[in-house]
Amino acid sequence: MKKRVLIVEDDKYFRFAVKKVIDWDRYGFELIGEAVHGAAALEFLETHSADLVITDMSMPVMNGIELTAALKERYPDILVIALSAYDDFEFVKESLKLGAQDYILKQDIETEDVGEAILRSWNKHLEHLAKDSQMLDRILKVLSGEGEDERAERYLELSMDSQWGCYLCKIKNLNPDWESAPCKKSVWLDMSLLELHEKTEHVLLLPVARNHSLKSQMEDRDQVLRNLEKLLEQESYLAGCSKKTVDPGLLKEMNQEAEQAIELGRFSKKKRVILWDYVKEQYEDRNREFLEDRELYANIYTLEQAKEALDRLTRRLCEQMPSEENIQRNYLLLVNTVAQNVNFEIGKYEFASAKEELSLCRLIEQKQEACHRFLERIFNNAGTKTMHASVLSSIQYMRQNYGRDISLGELANLVALNESYFSGLFKKDTGKSITAYLNEIRIEKAKELIAGTNLKNYEIAEQVGISNPPYFNTIFKKQTGLTIQEYRQRIQKN
Numbered sequence: 001m002k003k004r005v006l007i008v009e010d011d012k013y014f015r016f017a018v019k020k021v022i023d024w025d026r027y028g029f030e031l032i033g034e035a036v037h038g039a040a041a042l043e044f045l046e047t048h049s050a051d052l053v054i055t056d057m058s059m060p061v062m063n064g065i066e067l068t069a070a071l072k073e074r075y076p077d078i079l080v081i082a083l084s085a086y087d088d089f090e091f092v093k094e095s096l097k098l099g100a101q102d103y104i105l106k107q108d109i110e111t112e113d114v115g116e117a118i119l120r121s122w123n124k125h126l127e128h129l130a131k132d133s134q135m136l137d138r139i140l141k142v143l144s145g146e147g148e149d150e151r152a153e154r155y156l157e158l159s160m161d162s163q164w165g166c167y168l169c170k171i172k173n174l175n176p177d178w179e180s181a182p183c184k185k186s187v188w189l190d191m192s193l194l195e196l197h198e199k200t201e202h203v204l205l206l207p208v209a210r211n212h213s214l215k216s217q218m219e220d221r222d223q224v225l226r227n228l229e230k231l232l233e234q235e236s237y238l239a240g241c242s243k244k245t246v247d248p249g250l251l252k253e254m255n256q257e258a259e260q261a262i263e264l265g266r267f268s269k270k271k272r273v274i275l276w277d278y279v280k281e282q283y284e285d286r287n288r289e290f291l292e293d294r295e296l297y298a299n300i301y302t303l304e305q306a307k308e309a310l311d312r313l314t315r316r317l318c319e320q321m322p323s324e325e326n327i328q329r330n331y332l333l334l335v336n337t338v339a340q341n342v343n344f345e346i347g348k349y350e351f352a353s354a355k356e357e358l359s360l361c362r363l364i365e366q367k368q369e370a371c372h373r374f375l376e377r378i379f380n381n382a383g384t385k386t387m388h389a390s391v392l393s394s395i396q397y398m399r400q401n402y403g404r405d406i407s408l409g410e411l412a413n414l415v416a417l418n419e420s421y422f423s424g425l426f427k428k429d430t431g432k433s434i435t436a437y438l439n440e441i442r443i444e445k446a447k448e449l450i451a452g453t454n455l456k457n458y459e460i461a462e463q464v465g466i467s468n469p470p471y472f473n474t475i476f477k478k479q480t481g482l483t484i485q486e487y488r489q490r491i492q493k494n
Contacts, residue, residue, distance in 0.1 A: 002030035003122060003158060006048075008041045008055035008067060009034070009083065017109055018054065018083075027119045038062030042070055050075075051158060052122065054104070056083045057095060065094050072099035077151050079125040081118065101125055129155055143203065143255040157248040165246040167221055169228070169273065170258035171202040171239045173362050203255070204228075208244055217244065225273045238262045238362050239273040266327070267318045267364045289326050292316070294448075297337040298399045301392045303379045306338050307372065314368045328358050331371045335378070340444070341395070343430050344378045390415035390422065391429045395437070402441045403465045408434055442466060443479045450484065451491050457484050 005024065009015045015034050024031055032048060035041035037059040053071060057064035068080050082095045082103040096103065102121040108114055138152040206224050208217045225241060232239075240261025242254035257276040265274035292313060300306050313334055317327055335354060339346050346354075354374050361367040394411045411434065412419040426434050442464040449460045461472035477483050482490070 002028055003051040004032045004049060005029050005052045005054065006032060006041060006044065006050040007034045008036075008038065008053060008059070008064070010036045010056060010059045012036075014056075014083075014106065014109075021109055022115050022118070024115075027115050029118070036060075038064065038067030038070065041067055042074070045075065049154070050078060051154070052079045052081065052118075054081045054083060054118075058085075065098065068095045068098045068100050077129060077155070079122060081121060101128075126155075126158065140201075140203070143252055145252050145256070153248075156251055165208050165217075165244050166205040167208065167244055168242040168251060168254035168258050169204040169206050169225075169239060170241075170255065170262060171204070171232075171237055172262055173237050206241070225275075229272055236362055238265050240265055240276065241273050242276050263324070264321055266324065266362065267321055289322050290316075290320055290330075291326070292330050292333060294333060294337050297334055298341070299396050300338050300341055301396065303375060306334075306375045306379070309334060309338075310368060310371055310375065314364060317364060324359075327364070327367060328355065331358055331367060335371060335374045338375060339378050341399075342378065343395075344381060346378075388425060388429055390417055391426050394422075394426065394434075395430075398438050398441055402438065402445060403463055405465065405467075406438060439475050440479060443476055446472075446476065447480070447487070450488055 002025075007015055007018050009018065019031055019034075029052065032050060033044050035044050038055070039062040041053065041055070042062075053067075055064045055067055062070075064082060068082070071078055071080055076099075080095070080100040082100045083106055084103050085106050101124065102117070104114060104117065138149050139155060141147055142149050142152045142156065206221065208220050221241075221244070228239075240258040240263075242257035242261070245251070245254055257280075261274040261276045261279055264279045265272075297309055300309055313330060317330065322330075332351075332354065336346065336351075354370075357370050358367055361370050393415055397411065397414055398406060408419050408423060412422045415422060417425070423434060426432075426437070430437055432440070445464045446460050449455055449463060453460075455463070457472070458469045461467070461469050464472075466472040466475075473484060476487070480487055
């Protein structure tokens, strides 16, 4: 993509010299017009788009200083380079203050260094734009498909050198302090056509020569990615790489591919850059969302059982490859259910902490490890080692049969204990009476039915084993602090 140049100079002979002496095509520039003073230049820009304006300082109607000020106000993304003779250098200094990025001495216009100097100024200009927070935000929004922005899209086009195609590589969750090492930053920039970053998210356009064979292009890409992985080997990150393109118009699509590669990268056990080409079919064929049945965890009363359930869940997550949110919901469901099984109350703070820790984990195995730590914490603090086997058996039985009448005698017979003794033992171990514990199980099930079905209140009461609707209403409010109608409205609102 060639950079468009407008020359503003009142001396027609010097305009001719600027056009003819510099090999514009060699440096990737295209002359699109010329103007004899600043006012004519602004009029030209109303109907034409320029990337670079090279302007004389001393001109009639509107001089170079006035033009520079107007350009910075109306077209802040245009690179302005001042043309200077020795006798008007004070004008140049004023122009630089107003926003011109560089200057060229007219006496040097025929030297070979001028083209190189203009190209260096252009590259600095691109770097400056990439560091501008507003422009950066606009570019990232364009890449993510959040809207159209002519200036940001033009910046992306200009970043793709006409001799190169590119891959878009996206890196997330990288430590913000990583770039503080100058040597790493230098290598990072050397391997990319463009580098954008915001907080912990980086976007790189990785070059590949257009005139190479497909095999050579893939080898070049793999070598660049190996270098990138080596550079980041001590860091924690997620990274995805799109397919190749030579069309700037496909950068949005490439950004989406890199995002999707990252999404599947969470299921990789090896820290690496995930290639879209390798995971495309997996992404398109995967069954994204699911929520494990809580009943599968109803009989978990030991850490070993919990670990086995965690392993099974992780294997299924790796097979289904759902969204990040869905992964978290499944792990939290397991943790919550096991906590209820062993009568361990997870407070709001602990639950928020668990959610945050899971969200900070990059890979599925890291989330599994975090979930395992939660489960260990539950069993270490729940005192389940001192809970009698007869009490655990009765809790398991209640969870399986809450939908019908369960009497004290039935539970006592189940564990072969005297009713009075068993009732006291249960309260000692759980801190609650059998009736209160059973009602808690029933109300938790009722809440699930309210949230997930259109059943009427009396139908829900029957399904959870309470045949008296008014009694159901009473214990529901006692346990939740809300009437059934209030709870239903809250669920619908959320």
